[in-house]
Structures are given as C-alpha cells and as structure tokens.
Amino acid sequence: MAEYIHVGKSVTKIDSLGLAAGMEKFTDDFPTEDTLHCAILYSPHAHADIMDLDTKAALEMEGVVDVLHFKNVSRVLHTTAGQGYPEPSPYDTVLFDRKVRFIGDRIALVAAESREIAVEALKKISVEYKVLEPLFDIEKAMNPSAPRIHGDEEHVEIPVAYRPEVNLAAEVEIAFGDLEEGFSEADFTEEHTYTMQAASHCAIEPHAALAFFDARGRLVIITTTQVPFHVRRIVSRVLDIPLHSIRVIKPRIGGGFGGKQEVILEPLVALVAWRNKRASRIVLSRREVFVSSRTRHAMRIRLKTGAREDGSITALEMDALMNAGAYGTHALTVLSNTGSKVLPLFNKIDHLTFTGKSVYTNLPIGGAYRGYGATQGYFAFNQQIDMIARRAGQDLLEYCKRWHIQEGETSDVFRALGEGKKGVSQTIKSCRLSECIDRGAAAIDWYEKRGKQLKSGNDRVKGMGLAIAMQGSGIPQVDMASASMKMNDDGSFNLLIGATDIGTGSDTILAQIAAEVLCIPMEKIIVLSSDTDTTPFDTGAYASSTTYISGSAVEKCARNIKARIITAASQILGLEEEDLSLDMEKVTAPKSGQQVTYEQIALSTLYSRDQLQIQAQASYVSQESPPPFIAQFAEVDVDEKTGRIYVVKFISAVDCGQPINPVLVEGQVEGAVVNGISYALWEDYIYNSSGKMLNPRFWDYKIYTALDLPEMKTIVVGSFEETHPFGAKSVAEIAINGPAPAIANAVYDAVGVRMFDTPFTPEKVWRKMRS
C-alpha cells in the first residue's frame, strides 16, 4: 500500500477542541434579533378529520403574533424526505392538513414574542374533530375495507409504486429463478417471522431551526439538518419562495443518524419569517422529537429458506411488511434496502424472491435511521443462517466464509433493486469479510466458548453469537458531491464542500484527503462546509456516502488544483511540467534540484505576473456503491432463572477499505454498536390502545449510558477499494446491523431459545425458556 502523510492517520478532528471548549455553535446557539418563537399544536387523536378550528382566542393573547393552520397556509403536497430530486417517496404531506393521522400530527403553529407565550396560546386554540377509526396493525391496514389514511384528495404523480386505496405507501418485488423448484431441491426448510420495533434516533441535540432576513432581504435558515441543499429546494417549492432568496446554513449538528434527513421544521420557521418579516425560531422538546419527528420503521419479515444437507441454500423467500406510520417518507427506499443491502451477501442462491410492502398506519412517522432497513433484514438473515449451519452440522464461521460474496463476484440483486428504480450492476472489488470473521473470532475466543454453555455464578450461562453484514457507499448514479478550492497568499487553501458533517468528522477526513493530494500540513486546509450560498452542491450526509462520494469529489478537486500549481511552477521555474513533482508545501524538480514553495507560487500568481487565482472545482457521481463488510461477535451471559441478558463482550471486525482516519472509524463503529445493543435489549415505542406513545422521555425510553457498556473492541481490517482514490469505503451505518442478531444467536447458543422479536427484555426471554 502507498505511504500516505495524512490518509490512514488518526488526525484529531478539526472541530473537536472548539467543541470541547464549548465554543462551536449549534443551531439554537445563534442569536437572532426581534425573534418570534414558535410552538406547535399536535393532534390528540390518531385519526380524525378537523371539522373546524378557531384561533381567535389565541390571537387575542398579548404577545401572540401569528397562528398557522390549514385555513391560512397553502396546501402543497410534498415529502419531508431529504432525498435527491425527484424524491422516491410519496408526496403525501402538506404543512397543515384538514385531517390528522397520528397522535402527534401537526395541527397548528403559534408564533409569539416568547416561547412561553406561544406554548400558552396553544391551549387557546379550539379544534373540532370528527374522530375516524384508527389503524395500528399493518395487516388490518391493508384490508381493502379498512379506512383510507391517504389519497382521498389530489395527489402528485411520483415515480414510485403508491396505492393509497389499500394504505400502501410503497411496494417492492424482485424475483430470480423458480422458487418452487428451489424449495423442491432442498433437504430442509426454515421459515420464521421476525419483528423489529420502532426506535428513536436520540441525537442528543433536538431538532431546531431558525430563520431570519439578511440586510438584502434574503431569508437565511440555520437548521439541524443532514441535507442543507434538499432543505433549500423543498422549502422553496413548498412555500413558493424563490430559491435564490433562500440561504441554508448547517452549523455544528448534534448527531443525526437519519433523524435529520428530514425537512420538518424549516418550512415552518421560513413561513413565519416570510409572513411576518421577522426572525423566527423553533426548538423541539424531547417529547416532540420522540413523537413527532421520525422513527426507525417497525418491520415484520417472513424469511423462508430451503437448504441441502450440506447447508447450501437452494431457495430464499423474503417478505417484508414495513410499518410506515402516518406518512410515507423513505417508505420505499428503506424497504428496498432491506432486500438490496442484505440479499447480495449470499450471492449464490439461484432461486430467490424479495417482496415488500410499506403500510400506512396511524402511528408516528417512520424515516431514515442508520442501517436504513438493512438492520431489520440482517436481524432475520443472520439468525436464519445460524439455524441452517446448525442443522447442516456445519461450523458457522466456515459456513459464512464459504458462502459470502467474494471479490470478483456479483449479485443479480444489485441490478434489480435500487432506490426507487432499478439498481446498478456491480462487481465486488474489495472484500475481506473472511478475514474479519477470523480476526473477530480470535479476539473473542470463539471456539473456546461457542456451544460450551459455560456457567458462572447466579445461574448465568454463556453463549456466543455471530452476525455478518454489508452495506453500501452512497447511492450509485444518484448521489452527487462537489468541492471547490482556492489558494491563499501563504500557500494555504480554502476547501469548500457541500458535504454535511453531522458529528461524523467528515470535515476532517475531507481535509485529510485534500492535504494528502496537495502534500501540505492539515492546518493549511481551511474547511468551510454546508452553506448553500458559499459551498457547492452535495446531496448530504446519508446513505453512508460522504467518505466515498464527497471524498472522491475532494480528491478530484485537489488534483485539479495540483495541476494548476504545477503549471504555475513550471512557468516560474522555466521547467517542463512533467519534470516537476510535489514535496511538502513546495514543487520540486528532482533532476535539477530546483524548487519553489507554495507561498512563492501563490504570491507570484496573485501579484506578480499573469495574475490569476489558483482555484478549481470538481463534482463526483459514483457508478457503483462498494459495500463495506463486517463480522460482529457477541458474548452474552443469560440468567437462566430471570431471562436477563448480559452482553459481556462485543467485537466488531470491519472492512471499510482504507480507513482515512482510524480513530474516527472506530468511533463510528462503537457508536453504532452501542446504539444497536441498546435497541436490541430495551429501546421501544410503547403505545396505549389509542396509539399514544407512553414513554416519550429518556427516563422511560432507555438508551445505554457508560455504565451499561460491555467490553468492546473494534478491529479495522484494511482493504483497498480500487474505485476510491484512497481505497476507502463507508463505515457510518454498517455496525448497527449486527448487535441484535449476534445477541439473538448468542442467546440461542446459551439457552436454546430463538428470539424473533426485539427488544429482548428479560421477561420475553424468560417466557420463551419456560415454554
């Protein structure tokens, strides 16, 4: 592998000191003058028509300035999904509707001189409802005689399968071979149904947005977003404000995980500002984030496999039923991903079908969430292969190594299943999954403990579980990233990128890439990102795309700059360009020993002769989406008498190509693993019979603290992905896929019960063991 000066080094995150010192600013930290504070009135009914709404009393309150609702806001159908245009999500949302579709749906907004007044005024709005039959169960919702949740009125033609008449937000179907034939070749079949629950992203920063006017009368929106350019486009369209009048700025973001790939609050603050010509601001409470932002989609997966005695799989049938909740944002693409990110992993199954339905219900809205449907698919898939290997008497590790996709291989699924359209065919160029399995197994002493049911005090029995997974690196032929750079007098560079650092460290790794190409110290790259006025376009931080796609754009841009520097140097030195090469902050001619520093080049080009600004830009669209791979191992102790699961150790071995910044890679994996474990064991949306979420607070929706951690280890298994200039693949999402199935497999190894439903609360395990 090449010797790099920055790539592969754990450079400290460029914003970390400012963050640790409390100096970096998040959305709600920006002061605005003469501001209207907003509060939202939410539906107390899961499904109802609004017959009338009276805001008179609220408007009469001192300090109340404006109230928005269906009578005074135009009805523009759109999706809140922050995806590329046209978004592959149904246009089923308006800012304020005459109908409410879940407890927590938006009814009205009050803008007032203070937050307290706005909240108080909400109580003065009277609403008359006609309560409709609510639908919570996905099977019932698909019944043709069930009430319709959407589509009674006009709808916009969109390029996705959408059948509101049977409450379907999306459908997917792919098939290869002949399922019947495949199952007839099988010696045994396994058919099981797996369910996963809704979950909250729990970014510690709640969603917030503010809007104000600059001195030229343009609307500036500062917001907690993963997708600033999509925000600008969608706000412009929904509010009919010219796009050129809007500037969207993404400041520091306090975590996203998919929850901020949504355009929820921006149109509201923008509209309040636009109508009243004043600044406006909204910050959601934690309760509002839980109930009225977005969740992981609850999903029910039926998986049937046929296998020969040797464990080879002859047929696979996967059917996914996804609970979209009240609106269909990401309803198609999350569902597609359940197939497209999972099924290629075992690419030698001739007879295969994947069908899926995304179903509207009167529950909180599903959306993008780290893992994006793959998490749910891998929960089923990994337990199923554990079962097959056991029944076939095969060593699980050898079994996985034998059947997983290898370098040089492809899968029909890549071609068949894309994001709202056909997928893109690709051949795997880098895959070290077998090495991940071996190294992870060694680190956890797999063979010393697997199948041994080792006992320790207080009735604890040990079990070992494995889960393997792949993900993608951006959306091929869809996601575009761009970068521009310019050279300053001292030989430093401004790097302007649309890429959206939401805490992942992308500003840092993109600077590392630029500094690597240009052979300069990190501090000579000055990063500015995610401002629609000043930085070039980027689709945003989602689909594990930034390192791979934005990173490629930055590399290309830096190469363009390099070419201009060489040209300038050749003129200054009077030497041929091909005789020149870069050394640290200078251009040298190895043959003659002549050299010119970047500073000299900058001063010369800026001030002395043939003056010009050395600058460049580049865009990048990927033709493929190379998957990272991971093997994750759980060692658990199960209390045989109470059913409680203790995750003792958790090891992840990941092939993400060349890690640009190993510490940041570990951080992505560790964060995803802890989120995954806490989701597998406890996190849950608990509703009453009316569809009201009963636990919208951290005291009652339990996420892990430092005290709950198992012993954790992350092994970064290097590979080189030839389609990326530095060999990198993604790593942001993949590690959340393994915890639930690895723990489930470990529980089976320990006590012989199969956990088909998350979360694995002690009582569920106890009941299984008892029956």
Added chain:
Amino acid sequence: MEAVFRINGKEKTFSFDSDATLLAVLRDSGYTEIKEGCREGACGACVVLLDGLLINSCQVFAASAAGKEIITVRGLGDVHSPHPVQSAFVDSGAVQCGYCTPGMVLAAYSLLQKNPDPDDSEIKRALDGNLCRCTGYVKIVEAVRLAAGRMQGNG
C-alpha cells in the same frame, strides 16, 4: 426577579422570571455552551458546576441559585489554553458531534477533582448522568483516563 451569580469567575447580575430554570436563564444570557437535550434531568447536556457540584441546570430554579458560584465548560479553558480534560477529549477522539461534550468534560473534571486516579468503573459511574449517542462512550472513558494520567503528571 434579579440575582447575582458568580459565573466563570465573574460576578454578574441576571434578571429572570421566578419560575425560570438556571438552564434557560444562562442560555438566554449567552452561555450557549450549556446545551439543552431533554429539560428533564436525564441527558446531562446542561450540567454545570454549582458551588463546585455537578448539577443538571434544567433541574434547578435560577431563583435557588442566587449568590452561588457557577462554572461552565468555558470556565475550564478555551481553544487557546484548554484544560487538560478538554485536550484529552480531543486527543482520544472522544468528541464526535460534540453536543454532549461540554457536559461530559464537566462530569470528568468534577470526578478528577475528587478522585484524581479513578478506575474504569469509577469513571463510568461518574459519567452516568451524561448521555452520548455518537461515541458508544468507549473513547470518552479513554479520555478521562488520559486526562487523569496527564493531570497527575504521568502523561
């Protein structure tokens, strides 16, 4: 009502509503390094030191903090001269999105004031009031260990 707090070493007069929380009063006065994550004492993003004790500022009435000493993360150090705990968080990769970081840094600082050489279980216990969703806590625990070593002159 009005009250004087001594904040980050400076005496200042604040005026606020009688039911205001310390969090709201301080953020409204520009101390935006104190973050709000839940308003219910469950996430630790808003912790400050009140008379030397780590507390959730969303769970304290400003009225009952009158006359007291408050330290925020900016009172420990800044980018020009960071406190060893802040530097350790940077060097360990313990800062991802950074929203929990001011609280985490203060929790770590508060621990090390009382217990300069904590073991891992003591570190985890001291961070039990601070939620983080990005890091999985692994590097935060490392950072506290590193800070402890450096502050004792071993690092």
Added chain:
Amino acid sequence: MREIRWYYPENLKQLPDLLKREGVIPHGGGTGILRGSLNHIEGLIDLGNLQLRYVRYRNGKIEVGAGTTYADLIEHLSGTDPDHILVKALKAAASTPLRNRITVGGSAAFFPVWSDLMGPLLALDAEVTLTGEKGGSYSLSDYTKNGELRKMSLITSVQWKNKSWTSFYHRESRTKVDYPVFSISILLKVRKDTIEDIKIIIVGTARRFTQCLQIEESLKSLTLDQARIEGIGSKLDVQFTGRRNFSAEYLKHCVGIQLERGLKAILRS
C-alpha cells in the same frame, strides 16, 4: 411566566407560618417539583439557608438533616461504614448530577418511584422528625402511610439507630440508570453463627413496599447452617402491579429469585 413567590427563611421558626400558606411548598433543591406541573404552586420556600445539610451522631443514632443530598450521605457513610446499605443503594440511585441534588428529606416526603432511599431506611426502622403543624417524630413507616402528616409539615431530619448490620441491596431495572422496578433491602445481624435479627424490605410492590415479616420470623434464631433458603422465593407473598416491560407475574417471579440470591449471599458473607 407564572409568578412564583420565593421565600428564603433563615431559621426553622419561620417555617410553620410559611407552610400554612395556600399553594406554598418547600423546595429543598431536588428535582421533584420541576418534574411536575408548576400550575398549582403559588410560592416556594427555599430551604437552602436552614442548615439542614448535616449528618450527626446523637444518642446512639445517626441523624441526617433533610437537606442532605444523596451524594453527601454516600460520602459521609463511605468514610465510616463503606458497606452500609445506604452506600450500596444510593450509589446506584439516579445519576451523578441528580445525586448531587436529590435530598433525603425530599425523597422521604415524596417517595418517588426512582427512590433507592426508602427500602434501606425502612429496613433501618428510621424515624422522621417534622416541624410545622404536625411537629414531632414519627416512624418512617407510619409517615409513608399517613398522608395527614405531610400536610403543612416539613421533614427536618431522618434518624435511625446506629447499629452495625451486614447488608444486601438489589435493584431491578432496565438499564443501569433507571427507576428500579423493585428493590430488595436486607439487613442481618449474626451472633455466634445464629441469626439474631433480620430485616427484609421490598419496595415497588403493589402496596409500595412490603416488609417480609414471615420470612424474617422463620429465619430468626436459626443457625446459619439451619437456614434453608431454597423455595423461599416461590412462596413469597407479595403482589405487584404490571409495569412497562414487566408484567406482574414476571415481577413476582423475579423478586423471588432475587430474594433467594440475596439471602444466600448475605448468609454466606
């Protein structure tokens, strides 16, 4: 924007009058008030200047001022008796910043679901001293059952006999930082291999807490060899109400298992 009147009394004598006022309640610094609605509150009495933050030893008793925080009490007892049941219990309660605020008096008065204080105090046969309308000392057990005692009165201290016990504390919760769905407090005194005294309190039962008198009686005056723990749990007569993530049936099963484990552990030690 609700106007709340604040009172900052300097000594206990000023309290009775303040406590009589409609809608005026004492605020020791804990978090109970901010968690609830402020709508019914007209005034708050800041107890910060009343010198109620102390731990002292008097007449063979440990007396804890009502303003003492969980953190204060942990720190104090760790110095003298690190195995004290309150050290074990309070260390696991709430979170570090909350332990710096939650007061002994506030927890004893509210008996909130997240309290890890009450089981140990009930096992210790603690008393509360009140000032105000119902001034005087009462057993904590009576205080929790008699709502009248809380009216227009304030706990100024909690005290219990300073005896040396062997102790066990278990809390059942979802994650570590969580309300305990139940807790088990056991205190044991052994003399010459014979169980001289034992106290078992389960907090979180349908009646808030249950003292396991039958089991206590059945074990008293047995030698350690004679004590048979197996089966005690399944015969345990306690009722639970189902809670989120835990059915009543499961809680009853689980408390039995954990009680047996606790008894075995404490008798072994």
